[in-house]
Amino acid sequence: MRRMNCLVSLLALVPAAVLAAPPLNQQVRAYRVQHEKQIVGDFVTLLSMPNVATTVTDVEKNAAYIEAQLKARGFTTRILAAAPDTPPAVFAELRTPGARRTVEFYAHYDGQPVGQKGWIISPFTPSMRSALPEAVPVDWRAAPGPLDPDWRLYARSAGDDKGSIQALLSAFDALKAFGRKPSVNIKLLYEGEEEQGSPHFAKIVADNQALLKCDVLIMGDGPMHQSGKQMVNFGNRGITSLTLTVYGPMKPLHDGHYGSWAPSPSVMIADLVMSLRDDDGHIRIPHFYDDVTPPSAADQAAIAAMPPVEADLKQALGLGRNVGPPRLAEGYLQPTLNVRAIHAGDEGANAANAIATEGHASLDVRLAPGETPAHVRELLEGYLTQQGWFIVRDTPDRATRLAHPRVVRVVWDEGGAIATQTALDLPVSKAVVATIGRTVGYPVIKLPIVGASSGMADIVNQLHTPMVGVSIANYDDNQHAQNENLRLGNLWDGIEVYAGLLADLNW
């Protein structure tokens, strides 16, 4: 920090253009050090806007704000919506005279629902907190010197995924301050309902294929590697998700009088879940792994080269074991069946000695390359039928329940996506890895595929464009959960990484 402060002082004395082209990352860092509070202030404004995409008017306000920010920076902008009253995407474009390549940056500005218990802040009232584990509120506006990079800003979407948007905006400002020209044509595509499974995104892409055409998509979503080192990823697993409901008696029954005779939805849902996967993560549905594309040698080599983080992770998470393969990223090459939630009967203050009427399980399947949502659905439903379950789509009436000993309501969520993967040895893949390596000063980690899914699948599939993922959020950002946060140092580094991608990328 001290060295940077000297640079800032120096820079303050002379116009940027007069300097003999110092390294890009140093210029960007100098800009950031001078503008830390302004950057944080802008970010707080962005995070203060509620952005759960089930409320369209909320995400529209976010879109309007982001569009205004881009217009002010000289971008041509457009709001793209699949239909009225659906969450829009923000598109922006800035041509660079003489540039051969067009780079399109993706992020999403909507966030996960915020109803989880245990938030220490109101999710849309951003709060700066000291480094973990204390995490006490700090007055960043009144802080005298540079802000502590281990401080974290707490708010929904701080890490997932508004941080990427703020980093790009600030990177652009830094380039401008030093008169650095982008090396590529820039397109931005900021989605507004990624956390709802992107139900309208495919149509937005299909309706705007010419507009969205580019040479590479840079996806700015998801957390960094647990080692804190910069990582580049080359795809995302797919997803399909569903809710299962099983049925017991049509009204709750006293379990002393009826427990020995009436089927228990609590047990039925547990039994159903355990028929689908085991405790170790192995999926028990026959032929479930048949479609999976075997990982390439480059994929396997990249995973083997990743810094081991598993022991530290277990320590941090209080885990006495892991499931599946020992290396975290190795599991990404296979599908995972996640049981997000299982519920039957009342607990806590409402607990009763009763047999419940229903049991529920909320599941998602993370798809490996080669699998499709349609075939996964077919395999899962075929297996349920084979196990004696009668599948319905709505709440079954009495006649249906009487006619079938085991009735399950299967409701698949809209959306879903196949996995996407860009080969690690394409020229563009290598160029992105090289640019970021120059920015951070060490070899970046290469992850063949991210465990999570992304609305990007639709755009990649429709535009036939290579995609590379560049994440900047700390891995422990609590994304999708209560107390989501972004570590300030990650935002600072992210600004430098984005600046490199804007002004140093070429192939």
Add this chain to the structure above:
Amino acid sequence: MRRMNCLVSLLALVPAAVLAAPPLNQQVRAYRVQHEKQIVGDFVTLLSMPNVATTVTDVEKNAAYIEAQLKARGFTTRILAAAPDTPPAVFAELRTPGARRTVEFYAHYDGQPVGQKGWIISPFTPSMRSALPEAVPVDWRAAPGPLDPDWRLYARSAGDDKGSIQALLSAFDALKAFGRKPSVNIKLLYEGEEEQGSPHFAKIVADNQALLKCDVLIMGDGPMHQSGKQMVNFGNRGITSLTLTVYGPMKPLHDGHYGSWAPSPSVMIADLVMSLRDDDGHIRIPHFYDDVTPPSAADQAAIAAMPPVEADLKQALGLGRNVGPPRLAEGYLQPTLNVRAIHAGDEGANAANAIATEGHASLDVRLAPGETPAHVRELLEGYLTQQGWFIVRDTPDRATRLAHPRVVRVVWDEGGAIATQTALDLPVSKAVVATIGRTVGYPVIKLPIVGASSGMADIVNQLHTPMVGVSIANYDDNQHAQNENLRLGNLWDGIEVYAGLLADLNW
């Protein structure tokens, strides 16, 4: 109804004592027909008092009201509490000059918690509703003739168990109106925390053994037989209950990034539950059935003689199958492991693509004769340990989680009870069956043991007194659930049954 109205008109013309001793049940019925609205009004008052025993001041108000009702009828009363600020029992006594036997009537005036979803009324604002399935509000106060016996009064504890208290009070009033003397010394014991598992009841009984001494206990709890016919039971299964908590990561994790590697509490709790019992109700814990006393020939004969209700029950409950033995009551002779609730992760508005931190299951075990809570606990915990679970009593710290791959918190509820059973061929058993048979005019159903448990176990064990159960509530009274109710006709019949037990019982 018409015939009874004629009797009422007749009775209105002559003093009761002048009549040439008409059958007891006809006198009681005549009294009831004349006083229906007064009886319902009194019952509404009793049901209007909140009575969830977790709020001691609420149940104390109920106790004071009931005590006043009994004092007004000439009973000597006492409030019995195990300690200050614990739910009290109401004791009352009325000696009958010349009586050889003392009959003690048990009921409980507390009710189950009321937080269940789907109440069509406020649980402590009683509402009279028309017969099922319409169940629309009716103005019983303004109704012209006798009230429709298929109407139901909806309120918490209408069936479980304030109905028994109201029936006894009204039966006593009917006897008095006709100058009929009780045939026995009467004791009443009304418990105030049965629905909380009777944690203080054993001490109340131990502290008052001389006071509570009697020749038979008549337990007025639980629903009638599903056929609508009067039933006498001869015991209750025991109970022990517990909550299991399993642990995943110490904070929620994105299930795309960590689902292939981090253990899932949703799956762990489902796996644990399914290791304890199967879908068909068979308990998988080794040696679990070893302690069970084999049913007697009389028990088996009584069950075989019970009217078959299972087909109608399936129809009413929308069940395409049952678990366990085909006859409902046959299952009562064995233990049942009920999974009251299973919960992990958020659902509904709070649903997230996350791995939860904990999974919970709430269980009870209904004990057959021969089993003890202590041995059941030992067997269950031994089995958990054998399966690789490390048992803790409090939330485990990080070191405990790291040291043990599978940690389960096992918390047993206070209380618990062994089963109780009175032999069907004791003289007192036969006398109760005969008296009720005379009241209702048909052979009563004999149930060797009730599937549910009762705080009576403690009193029976300590006083070494035979116990016989006489239930009056409709089987579909929604006890322990939302929209608990008592069918008016059941209250009317219950008044006659109690009058017979007060004035016709002898052996």
